[in-house]
Amino acid sequence: MSSSPIQKVALAGASGLLGTPMLHALLDAGFTVTVLTRHSSTATFPSSVAKVVHVNYEKLEDLTQALQGQDALVSTLTTFSISTQELLIDAAIAAGVKRFLPSEFGSDVSIPALRAMPMYKDKIEIDEYLRSRCAEQGVHMTWTAVYCSCFLDWGIDNKFYLNLQEKKCTLYDGGDFPTATSPTDWVGEAVVGVLRHADETANREVRVSGIDISQREILSIAQEVTGGAEGWTVTEASAQSTYDKSMEVFEKNPSNVWGWVMGMLVQGIFGKGFTRDFGGKTDNELLGLRRVKKEQVREYLERAVRTGKASKTF
Ligand SMILES: NC(=O)c1ccc[n+]([C@@H]2O[C@H](COP(=O)([O-])OP(=O)(O)OC[C@H]3O[C@@H](n4cnc5c(N)ncnc54)[C@H](OP(=O)(O)O)[C@@H]3O)[C@@H](O)[C@H]2O)c1
Known part of the structure; x- marks a missing residue:
């Protein structure tokens, strides 16, 4: 990945609580951003967004088409449709996306007792699916899971x-x-840090604390x-x-x-x-976060x- 830095970023869920500040952080950082939004969505986006694509999250072809040419996909999809990301992962791989950031952005779900809590079931399933798909032979997509504790x-x-x-x-x-x-606008900056440090953040969890x-x-x-x-x-x-x-x-x-x-x-x-406090060990410094x-x-x-x-x- 070091030969071609991430420039084109797709953002799914860009109109949400986290997605809105995330979109602004990505645009401010100079990424070329494509927004994925539902056909039923009434959300509007700033004119500096390169492309807004209305998608059906249940259609692989739709999603694959929307993700053509993207270097990375950041998902800030709602807590209530986490499983939607399974098809999004398949589509990102099919479209040749290099990095996928799933809609995590919370507690440190690598902690076994936390992983066992019912509320994280969908996130864990997606996490495991993403890791296993990225580990398949011939798949060149990598992942980063961002844990930032409570917004x-x-x-x-x-x-x-x-x-x-x-x-x-x-x-x-x-x-x-x-x-x-971590305030939501600060989490946007953390994701910018991940995308700018793509090699160091490939296939791992990143812990950040505002x-x-x-x-x-x-x-x-x-x-x-x-x-x-x-x-x-x-x-x-x-x-x-x-x-x-x-x-x-x-x-x-x-x-x-x-x-x-x-x-x-x-x-x-x-x-x-x-x-x-993540045991005092975060990736803030690596990501250049204030x-x-x-x-x-x-x-x-x-x-x-x-x-x-x-x-x-x-
Ligand atoms: N750490 C914390 O304190 C904390 C707090 C809240 C959330 N979170 C996490 O942050 C992430 C984002 O959550 P959020 O609260 O920002 O999300 P959200 O505002 O509820 O929704 C984000 C976007 O998801 C899309 N969406 C809504 N319903 C959908 C559906 N049924 N199917 C597909 N897409 C749908 C919408 O975008 P379009 O209308 O553009 O399609 C929406 O704007 C989640 O992983 C959540 O668990 C963390």
């Missing part, structure tokens, strides 16, 4: 770290240890931006018992996704032996207080 903006907006509106916070396992968190920060530190900043600690209700819980409760909900009613998903995420992000500063964490929280949404708008 900071998503975690604020979805009351994962704390509840800004009701001034409530549950600190898990004491809340004093650093955990990795900032390692404890939940208690996030709470402290949140209290500052909401006028002080007064009025806040702070409780504590163990990540394990939160997970156990979510498993009970899952076993009774798997379709009640919002009833169990957060408890599993809590364990995956804060639990002892789970993602936390750390997110605490002042920037404050900006996300301030924006959430001011506008009701922590995520940047594009």
Whole structure:
């Protein structure tokens, strides 16, 4: 791969929570970007996008045609259609795409106990399928799985770290240890780093962290931006018992996704032996990433207080 750097990048799911900042990061970095979007999608894209291709994710020929001439395919497809990527992998191989980044972008699913959680089933199946297809004789596509822990903006907006509106916070396992968190726009920069370091990131997981920060530190900043600690209700819980409760909900009613998903995420992000700060070992330096500063964490929280949404708008 060293002879021909990645220049043409296809992005599937470019209109989503992660896909939108990802698209802007790829365009800002100078890649020639082709967007794959569903026929049914009403999404619109910036004029600097080289091509927008409407596809049927259930048609191999459609996808193969759309991916002709692309060096890399980044998938930010929704959590609710992860399995869709199986055909996308086949199409990318058939079209001669050199690198595939699946829609991972979360906890470190290489951790066996995390891999065993029901919520990761589809991602694990795709991960295994991608690895096995890339290992086939005669297949020249490589893969990179990006683990970035919880998105900071998503975690604020979805009351994962704390509840800004009701001034409530549950600190898990004491809340004093650093955990990795990465804003979605920063994850876009991480993917740019992967594509620019294609040789070093081939056929492996990449771990990145915008900032390692404890939940208690996030709470402290949140209290500052909401006028002080007064009025806040702070409780504590163990990540394990939160997970156990979510498993009970899952076993009774798997379709009640919002009833169990957060408890599993809590364990995956804060639990002892789970993602936390990736053991302090990330690929940030290799990818040339600048750390997110605490002042920037404050900006996300301030924006959430001011506008009701922590995520940047594009
Ligand atoms: N680490 C974290 O904290 C965190 C948080 C949330 C998500 N994630 C992960 O980030 C990745 C992207 O998630 P997201 O929340 O950004 O996705 P999303 O906003 O829900 O959806 C992304 C895009 O997927 C396409 N899409 C939607 N429904 C589809 C369907 N049924 N079939 C095919 N495509 C469909 C749409 O694009 P078009 O309309 O253009 O077709 C949509 O804009 C996932 O792997 C997710 O698990 C991580």
